[in-house]
Amino acid sequence: MSVLPLNYYSTVEDDGRSEEEKLLAFEAKINRGEKIEPTDWMPERYRKQVMRMVQNHGNSEIVGALPEREWIPHAPTFKRKLALTAKVQDEVGHAQLLYRVVETLGKPREVIIEELLNGTAKYSNVFNYAPETWADVGVIAWLIDAAAIIRQLLLREGSYGPYSRALKRICYEESFHLKHGYDICVTLALGTSTQREMLQDALNRWWEPILGFFGPPDNDSVHTSELMRWRVKLKTNDAIRQEFLDQYVPKIWELGLTLPDPKLCKDEQTGVWHYTEPDWDEFKRVIQGHGPCNAKRIAVRRMAHEDGEWVRRALAAAEHNESIPVH
Amino acid sequence: MNQVALIDLLFRLADDELLVGHRNSEWTGVAPIIEEDIAFSSMAQDEMGHALAYYTILHERLGQAPPDQLAFLREPHEFRNAALTALPRRDWSETIVRQFLYDAAEHVRLECYAQHPFEPLAHVARKIHGEEKYHFLHARTWMTRLAQTDESRQRMQVAIGILWPHALGMFETGQSEQDAPFDEASIMEAWLALITPILVEAGYQVPSSTAIYSRYAAPTPDRIELLAAMQKVYRIDPNAEW
Amino acid sequence: MTDTQWLTWEVFHQTQRGAPHIHVGSVHAPDAEMALLMAKEQFARRQACVNLWLVPTHAIYASPYEDADIFEHGTDKSYREAFGYKVRDRVRAANLNDEDKQEDIPEEA
Structure with missing residues (x-):
């Protein structure tokens, strides 16, 4: 046995097995329902895919905090102010957990942040839209977090150990976000006519970006089937979108609200929801940086990063190694 | 302590906590280090929570309006916060210095008020003591760390210079001039005795500037701006449920 | 070291006296005291806690x-x-x- 860096990806020394033998053992482990740990051998494509996915998720948390934090100063009532602050704080906390997961795959936090700022790493498209009113805060927390929960509950059963563990806690916290958002929406729906209109307007604007949250339909590629086999992806984008529609459209309609899609309905025979496909060309255009808020989001992150540079420099230089006694 | 003085004291405490908590909550999502972002946001929540506790006493025990109305419906001239707590969120140095000066004051106050003859106040003071202990530990640790490079110490010293007169302004004697048994002058003495050795040992200079009092003066532009942002949604319809 | 690429600390959380410390995650921090300040809110802001251990990641000897x-x-x-x-x-x-x-x-x- 040798000392291994805990929780860090490391190239396992050549143990005499061929690549094929290693791959077979790796896939057998996944088939048995075992998790892959950072120090295990893994195919390079697996490592890159998981890394890209978790990095994207982490970025979505830290960028996703930005539109909502704009409303912290305006939250009406103590309860809303405290809850919104706590929710945005959780998103930052999720980024912390997820960036640590990316680090286990061999990419340091500095690089992760740099890649976000220089645009080489992506984040969820939905955060490139602007929250315009207080009702948007409710719709985001309720429906985007609901969408995220549906996806993350699946991913929690994925094969990469550190990601799966992080998602346990993340899903737990997201359920508070969802309740907080639902509570805001219900309050507005039961409120004055101005409040109802505000909510309906928010829903109209956010519906298409929310449907787009799950991504375009997966093509039936070899790539997708490999990701499914390795339990990096657990269901297709369309299947997850269907789950979301099935769980949340009735809850939205129950509040007497409408959704801006005349085609939206459930085929009671097949259980399949029909809807108008989001404009996927527009989706790609926004991903490529041309959405309403892409530049603003990155600019705020960059400013936060640059403003904090002197602080991190000072801490790095300060030599302090006292330790708290362990009893 | 008569009721007028007690109400005045509680408004000072509550408004300070609400406004400093509001300012600190603005850091959520953009602090210099991810882990610190989380820590700082918790403290902002704690402070706003303390404000709520004080407003609740004002409402339940002293005949004032409910907490949400006190926070979201009073006019700027009715607030009793010290200017320090409304200063805008600027550089991290000013944030940490404000946190240190403010939390040290709160630390001293809570020790006093834990013995306050008005039991509801004493009760809250004892209850939030633990949170405040962490806040002060946090602020003190940061003050010490940021004194250790020339660049950071200089930034911090500038921030101390800017904030000092406003920090002294926290100890403005109450309007009714009946703050007994804990008068502001002796709270300030205890505060100075607490922070001076920490500042000096870390290598900072203690300024000699004098206090700027602002609790009862015309509202500062910072306070007006802060309250306009904070009350914006609630005031769309103060009778609605939000 | 211009960024937070300083030490990482493994965080062990104890819910009550007498209970075992359980590993809950890790933080970046330049020293133990800062690690404690950071870990407290990231890992103990909801769950009950009476004690945290912070251990430099590199100090942990793991079996392969x-x-x-x-x-x-x-x-x-x-x-x-x-x-x-x-x-x-x-x-x-x-x-x-x-x-x-x-x-x-x-x-x-």
């Missing part, structure tokens, strides 16, 4: 999963376990006081 077979039992080790002993069955079977036929006593756990 490749060697997980060293923990496997090659031979029967039931002699180490309570369930490896069926004493009550033997006593009953021996039936030493047969005039004093006892009703069935339930097997001990």
Whole structure:
């Protein structure tokens, strides 16, 4: 046995097995329902895919905090102010957990942040839209977090150990976000006519970006089937979108609200929801940086990063190694 | 302590906590280090929570309006916060210095008020003591760390210079001039005795500037701006449920 | 080291005195005191907590999963376990006081 860096990806020394033998053992482990740990051998494509996915998720948390934090100063009532602050704080906390997961795959936090700022790493498209009113805060927390929960509950059963563990806690916290958002929406729906209109307007604007949250339909590629086999992806984008529609459209309609899609309905025979496909060309255009808020989001992150540079420099230089006694 | 003085004291405490908590909550999502972002946001929540506790006493025990109305419906001239707590969120140095000066004051106050003859106040003071202990530990640790490079110490010293007169302004004697048994002058003495050795040992200079009092003066532009942002949604319809 | 690429600290959380410390995650921090300040809110802002341990990640010595077979039992080790002993069955079977036929006593756990 040798000392291994805990929780860090490391190239396992050549143990005499061929690549094929290693791959077979790796896939057998996944088939048995075992998790892959950072120090295990893994195919390079697996490592890159998981890394890209978790990095994207982490970025979505830290960028996703930005539109909502704009409303912290305006939250009406103590309860809303405290809850919104706590929710945005959780998103930052999720980024912390997820960036640590990316680090286990061999990419340091500095690089992760740099890649976000220089645009080489992506984040969820939905955060490139602007929250315009207080009702948007409710719709985001309720429906985007609901969408995220549906996806993350699946991913929690994925094969990469550190990601799966992080998602346990993340899903737990997201359920508070969802309740907080639902509570805001219900309050507005039961409120004055101005409040109802505000909510309906928010829903109209956010519906298409929310449907787009799950991504375009997966093509039936070899790539997708490999990701499914390795339990990096657990269901297709369309299947997850269907789950979301099935769980949340009735809850939205129950509040007497409408959704801006005349085609939206459930085929009671097949259980399949029909809807108008989001404009996927527009989706790609926004991903490529041309959405309403892409530049603003990155600019705020960059400013936060640059403003904090002197602080991190000072801490790095300060030599302090006292330790708290362990009893 | 008569009721007028007690109400005045509680408004000072509550408004300070609400406004400093509001300012600190603005850091959520953009602090210099991810882990610190989380820590700082918790403290902002704690402070706003303390404000709520004080407003609740004002409402339940002293005949004032409910907490949400006190926070979201009073006019700027009715607030009793010290200017320090409304200063805008600027550089991290000013944030940490404000946190240190403010939390040290709160630390001293809570020790006093834990013995306050008005039991509801004493009760809250004892209850939030633990949170405040962490806040002060946090602020003190940061003050010490940021004194250790020339660049950071200089930034911090500038921030101390800017904030000092406003920090002294926290100890403005109450309007009714009946703050007994804990008068502001002796709270300030205890505060100075607490922070001076920490500042000096870390290598900072203690300024000699004098206090700027602002609790009862015309509202500062910072306070007006802060309250306009904070009350914006609630005031769309103060009778609605939000 | 211009960024937070300083030490990482593994965080162990204890919910109450007497309970074990459980690993809950890790933080970036330049030293132990800062690590404590950071870990408290990231890992103990909801769950009850009375104590946190912060351990530099590099101080943890981990056994490789490749060697997980060293923990496997090659031979029967039931002699180490309570369930490896069926004493009550033997006593009953021996039936030493047969005039004093006892009703069935339930097997001990």
